Amino acid sequence: MDTRDYLNRKKDIVDKALDTLLPGEDEYPQTLHRAMRYSVFAGGKRIRPVLTMAAAEAVDGNGDDVIEVACAMELIHTYSLIHDDLPAMDDDEMRRGIPTCHKAFGEAPAILAGDALLTYAFELALKGSRKGEEGPAIRAVGEIARAAGSMGMVGGQIVDIESEGKAVDLAMLEFIHTHKTGALIRASVRSGAIIAGSDGEMLDSITRYGEAIGLAFQITDDILDVEGERDLIGKNTRGDEVRGKATYPAVLGLGESKRRAREWMDIAISALEGFDGKAEPLRCIARYVVERRW
């Protein structure tokens, strides 16, 4: 199958759904809704929502049935970027080639836009539950909250900030990344599979897949920050180095980092051994995650 074509098709579905589901720019209070939309439509790859849909399909469900939860994952991701970019955090002025939310709208609207996106993500994810089948939705959304919170993404973010400029070993680096990026990617595939009715061994395999591509994704991000092309990535490269950020190339070197990214990709694909052709998109995404150039 053509990975780029699959990704583009799903990205289109996600973009259209986000546009329909988010409050309009003319809805009061407009500044807030404009700031929310500005960041959501700032050119993300939509990898998390696509994973949610692909995971639902891999366990014989329907991708469109999990669209609300899929969009919720993208909103949580977007809120985390807005808050990470704030002056008190990473202090980034550009992302994906355009000014960050607080540069475009001011700091208070950016904080509030992040807050509102996170909140709306939960409203949206719960909206996606079908009447009579609320059990899996509650389980999935509970897991998403856990993945996004102090034991997950936010936990990884604070350790990342606290370790800036300090010597970081591989154990600490893996903690940061399995939490800051990994937890949400894991929850993206798990929530899709859970809502599609998956459980037991099949769900375990999906989980191992999610954990492995989470690491492959983050290692590749770190590599692209060192050797990626500025125009493709839309922000200054080598930003991690300048900031004294904990990265795989800094700890392991570039060659070993690339080897590990491929190793995790292989682990992700192996996790899906028992799955049929419906899991092909997940396999292709695992390859794409490591081979992408931005």
Add this chain to the structure above:
Amino acid sequence: MDTRDYLNRKKDIVDKALDTLLPGEDEYPQTLHRAMRYSVFAGGKRIRPVLTMAAAEAVDGNGDDVIEVACAMELIHTYSLIHDDLPAMDDDEMRRGIPTCHKAFGEAPAILAGDALLTYAFELALKGSRKGEEGPAIRAVGEIARAAGSMGMVGGQIVDIESEGKAVDLAMLEFIHTHKTGALIRASVRSGAIIAGSDGEMLDSITRYGEAIGLAFQITDDILDVEGERDLIGKNTRGDEVRGKATYPAVLGLGESKRRAREWMDIAISALEGFDGKAEPLRCIARYVVERRW
């Protein structure tokens, strides 16, 4: 019944539950969990969770059965205070007699502590759903998210910030307060009643009660900012005036503001006319909201 005694007993239950349910200070990452606990245990009145429990009891449910959702309301309230106090927002250094979260822990940990509290609120609220009765939980938590988001609390906050120093009329002032404070108070009573199985007319009455005490509460807050005692409130009084904040006393004068607070109190109590003695705590809270000195 003795209102103060009821409030203290319920506050005790809420405080104990929050202590059990929140991640411990020694749980990694500690800075984050310490900052979360610091603000949650900074001396709030717990009026929202008490309302959730009292509303469940008023519709013949059990207050203890809604403890998770009740605690979730307090976490959402606490996160909103942490973010409101940030330098980019209200820039407050003291709250409830102690340094605000960002003064005590730094700005990045404060932003993240707020994010984590909001996220954990949803995890917690969903945890409270009983197996086989997930429908009401999904409905209640969805409503809480709506009340907390861009069409509710966060929406009120951005309009409040944008209107600072500008002339504000009564319509704008009521928009700010029904959203910034009112939406969450309304959701506090509604979520308790919904999870306790209430619907139809009874729920409508609870809703009218919640809307009315939300306004009574906010008008009283504004009045206390003008004539309250600094030691009781734990922050500088007249802060609203200095900051050019939209308040009831500024728009209507003190006398008319007091009259309106009592009027909303009466409306709240009238809304419960069809209820029996189990709604007595809600009636007492309505009086307390207007007669309190902090």
